[in-house]
Amino acid sequence: MSKMSRREFLKKIGVIGVFVAFNNVASNMRRVATPLIKKGIGTVYPRAVKGASFGMMIDVGACIGCRRCQHACNLENNTPDEPSNMHWIDVFEMESRRPVSEVENIPPVGASLDYTDAPSPDHWYMSFNCFHCDNPPCTKVCPTGATYKDEDGLVLVNYDICIGCRYCMAACPYNARRFNWWEPQHPSSRTNPIDGSAVALNEDVPLRPRGVTEKCTFCVHRVRNGGVPKCVEVCPVRARHFGDFNDPDSEVSKLLKTVRTMRIRENLGTYPKLYYFTRGVKWTEDGEKH
Amino acid sequence: MSDTEKILRPIKHTSKEFYPFVASLAFISLIAVYAYSRQLSLGLGVTGLNDVTIWGIYIANFIFFIGISHAGIAISAAVRILKAHRYQPIARIAELLTIVSLVMAGLSIVIDLGRPDRAFLLIVKFVERFRYSPLIWDITAVATYLILSSTYLYLPMRRDIKLAMEHTSGWRSQMLGYLIPFYEEGEEATIDRLSFWLAVTILPVMVMVHTTVAWIFSLLSSRPLWFNAFAGPYYIVAAVASGIASVMVLAAVMRKLYHWEDIIRPDLFRGLSNFTAVTVLVYLYMMMAEQLAALFAGPAGEMFVSEEWLFGSFAALFWLMTTLGLVIPFLYMLIQAFKKDYVNITWTAVMSLILVVAFWFKRYMIIVPTLSIGVQEVGIYSPTWVEIVILLGSFALPLLLYSVLTKVVPLIEMEEAHHE
Numbered sequence: 197m198s199k200m201s202r203r204e205f206l207k208k209i210g211v212i213g214v215f216v217a218f219n220n221v222a223s224n225m226r227r228v229a230t231p232l233i234k235k236g237i238g239t240v241y242p243r244a245v246k247g248a249s250f251g252m253m254i255d256v257g258a259c260i261g262c263r264r265c266q267h268a269c270n271l272e273n274n275t276p277d278e279p280s281n282m283h284w285i286d287v288f289e290m291e292s293r294r295p296v297s298e299v300e301n302i303p304p305v306g307a308s309l310d311y312t313d314a315p316s317p318d319h320w321y322m323s324f325n326c327f328h329c330d331n332p333p334c335t336k337v338c339p340t341g342a343t344y345k346d347e348d349g350l351v352l353v354n355y356d357i358c359i360g361c362r363y364c365m366a367a368c369p370y371n372a373r374r375f376n377w378w379e380p381q382h383p384s385s386r387t388n389p390i391d392g393s394a395v396a397l398n399e400d401v402p403l404r405p406r407g408v409t410e411k412c413t414f415c416v417h418r419v420r421n422g423g424v425p426k427c428v429e430v431c432p433v434r435a436r437h438f439g440d441f442n443d444p445d446s447e448v449s450k451l452l453k454t455v456r457t458m459r460i461r462e463n464l465g466t467y468p469k470l471y472y473f474t475r476g477v478k479w480t481e482d483g484e485k486h
Numbered sequence: 487m488s489d490t491e492k493i494l495r496p497i498k499h500t501s502k503e504f505y506p507f508v509a510s511l512a513f514i515s516l517i518a519v520y521a522y523s524r525q526l527s528l529g530l531g532v533t534g535l536n537d538v539t540i541w542g543i544y545i546a547n548f549i550f551f552i553g554i555s556h557a558g559i560a561i562s563a564a565v566r567i568l569k570a571h572r573y574q575p576i577a578r579i580a581e582l583l584t585i586v587s588l589v590m591a592g593l594s595i596v597i598d599l600g601r602p603d604r605a606f607l608l609i610v611k612f613v614e615r616f617r618y619s620p621l622i623w624d625i626t627a628v629a630t631y632l633i634l635s636s637t638y639l640y641l642p643m644r645r646d647i648k649l650a651m652e653h654t655s656g657w658r659s660q661m662l663g664y665l666i667p668f669y670e671e672g673e674e675a676t677i678d679r680l681s682f683w684l685a686v687t688i689l690p691v692m693v694m695v696h697t698t699v700a701w702i703f704s705l706l707s708s709r710p711l712w713f714n715a716f717a718g719p720y721y722i723v724a725a726v727a728s729g730i731a732s733v734m735v736l737a738a739v740m741r742k743l744y745h746w747e748d749i750i751r752p753d754l755f756r757g758l759s760n761f762t763a764v765t766v767l768v769y770l771y772m773m774m775a776e777q778l779a780a781l782f783a784g785p786a787g788e789m790f791v792s793e794e795w796l797f798g799s800f801a802a803l804f805w806l807m808t809t810l811g812l813v814i815p816f817l818y819m820l821i822q823a824f825k826k827d828y829v830n831i832t833w834t835a836v837m838s839l840i841l842v843v844a845f846w847f848k849r850y851m852i853i854v855p856t857l858s859i860g861v862q863e864v865g866i867y868s869p870t871w872v873e874i875v876i877l878l879g880s881f882a883l884p885l886l887l888y889s890v891l892t893k894v895v896p897l898i899e900m901e902e903a904h905h906e
Contacts, residue, residue: 279531280531300786301786301787301790333706333707333708336618336619337618337619337620337621337705337706338615338618338619339608339611339615339619339621339622339625340604340607340608340610340611340615341611341614341615357604357607357611358600358601358604359599359600359601359602359604359605359607359608360530360599360600360601360604361595361598361599361600361621362540362541362598362600363619363621363702365537365540366540366541366703366706366709366857367706367708368708369707369708371537371538373537374537375530375537375540375600376529376600377529377530377531377533377535377536378528378529378531379528379529405601406529406600407529407530407599407600407601408600408601409600461708464707464708465707
């Protein structure tokens with residue numbers, strides 16, 4: 197120890213340090229980080245529509261609880277099968293005598309996710325997916341900026357830089373987010389539950405790796421190219437409406453002016469862009485619409 | 487045997503029992519490493535966590551170990567700033583505990599990540615996200631705390647290692663020499679000054695560390711019983727109580743093992759136990775205030791969680807934790823405080839151990855009910871063997887680290903011995 201002078205010792209340490217830093221740490225970090233930085237955001241979505249504010253309105257009075265939206269969404273967005281068994285849309289069966297205020301809790305008190313032959317008497321249905329809040333609590337807490345609100349109001353996840361801490365899921369008041377607990381299973385072709393035909397994976401939607409969060413994107417690949425989300429398209433009773441709230445001529449803007457609406461847990465100041473409304477139609481015990 | 491000899495005993499002599507003890511700790515840690523490798527290769531699905539109860543044992547562990555880490559600096563900063571030299575003998579025992587538990591807290595977060603391979607993004611994105619994410623604040627605080635407290639541990643230790651070098655010979659002495667590069671005679675005065683100001687700096691950092699841990703949860707406005715303005719102080723009180731309790735356990739064990747009866751005197755336990763009793767009382771009071779607000783005012787979410795705690799599926803755990811885990815040790819310490827000049831170290835250590843366990847369960851209670859309440863079967867969380875094994879390992883690993891450290895560094899500052 198004493199044979200080496202302090203200066204010499206420091207010099208050696210310094211040389212080793214510089215060597216290690218440049219050849220290992222930095223190059224490794226750069227190798228991993230460069231593709232991310234080049235791509236900008238990692239997961240590539242179509243370019244945001246300038247000046248838009250996309251949102252959805254759901255007619256709970258019209259909804260018959262058939263879950264077609266859920267199945268169509270699963271196929272459209274390549275959500276993993278067993279064991280993840282993930283779906284971005286939850287349709288809760290509500291007892292008709294429960295007050296709407298109990299919807300304030302997510303999932304609603306006493307509601308059931310079990311599939312029944314819908315519509316079943318004395319029940320009504322409440323469909324939940326990501327509300328794409330105007331003031332989203334989930335994007336604020338993200339430590340890497342993997343989840344963000346885009347210019348057109350869509351709250352998206354960059355699957356390439358998500359570290360899987362699940363802080364966004366803790367922050368979300370609506371249980372809208374899903375986590376890839378297992379390696380996602382995507383069979384090359386799946387069966388359409390409605391007509392039994394084979395369905396291939398949708399190539400417009402990126403597959404998610406294990407260990408990241410995901411959620412409803414309002415079918416970003418469709419709506420940014422002028423379409424509507426798959427769930428809106430397949431709804432047999434037109435309970436779901438989609439459009440641009442900033443466009444006064446859009447369907448949802450007109451609806452918002454003419455029907456009475458509510459949003460879930462407005463007291464949290466999240467300003468969800470998913471409104472629930474009903475035109476006073478309700479399924480009753482004899483299964484008739486009144 | 488002089489005090490110096492006694493203090494250096496663990497470094498010079500290793501009893502036969504030490505090896506099987508360390509080996510079993512290493513074995514448990516290895517099983518935990520295996521369990522973690524399962525989790526790495528199959529995904530977090532091997533845990534009992536789900537889309538509703540997204541956090542569980544790992545995060546409870548994180549809060550717990552951050553809490554334990556508080557005692558070390560609290561005690562030794564009190565020694566240095568308030569000149570409470572009575573507590574000098576256990577200062578380093580506590581500081582070492584701070585370091586190992588902070589390391590374990592950091593590990594707990596990494597274990598909980600779905601993509602630990604991308605953890606470096608926390609640094610890449612640091613500047614961009616610092617304004618927003620409480621998790622980033624917490625990582626900053628923990629890292630600062632770890633750096634400051636290990637510096638604070640190391641600097642005053644240099645003179646003791648030097649002293650240990652003089653008292654040992656051969657390879658032991660040489661190895662110890664590598665621990666103190668650039669040692670100079672008379673550097674003690676500088677180090678004393680440095681340490682004082684380090685202690686002054688560390689105290690606010692210590693408060694911030696646990697406050698930011700509390701903020702991770704308490705800034706989420708939608709989560710009942712997390713969203714809470716006094717979460718910072720609430721968590722700090724628990725941290726100090728559990729930390730000092732675990733220092734008492736460690737000090738009692740080492741006092742017995744290394745025959746330090748003359749060095750770690752009973753009145754020291756008395757002081758610590760009195761202080762712990764006060765913090766536990768404050769904590770019970772805060773818990774009561776919290777539950778009253780949840781039940782009496784009764785906002786839906788808060789009431790659900792509170793009822794689950796007090797009368798629901800977590801009631802058994804809650805009441806066991808509160809009565810057996812907090813009230814009984816508190817009563818014991820209270821009665822002991824009223825008896826003049828009396829302290830039963832064995833019982834104090836046992837009660838402290840119970841407190842530590844109770845505080846772990848309290849952390850579990852903080853995390854799980856709030857997330858899983860009011861939810862159907864899908865959300866119910868029951869830990870799997872992977873989590874249990876990692877939990878055991880997360881206690882075995884710090885203990886292992888600690889045991890090894892006792893063989894490397896002098897556990898007690900040898901100031902008095904130095905002046906003899």
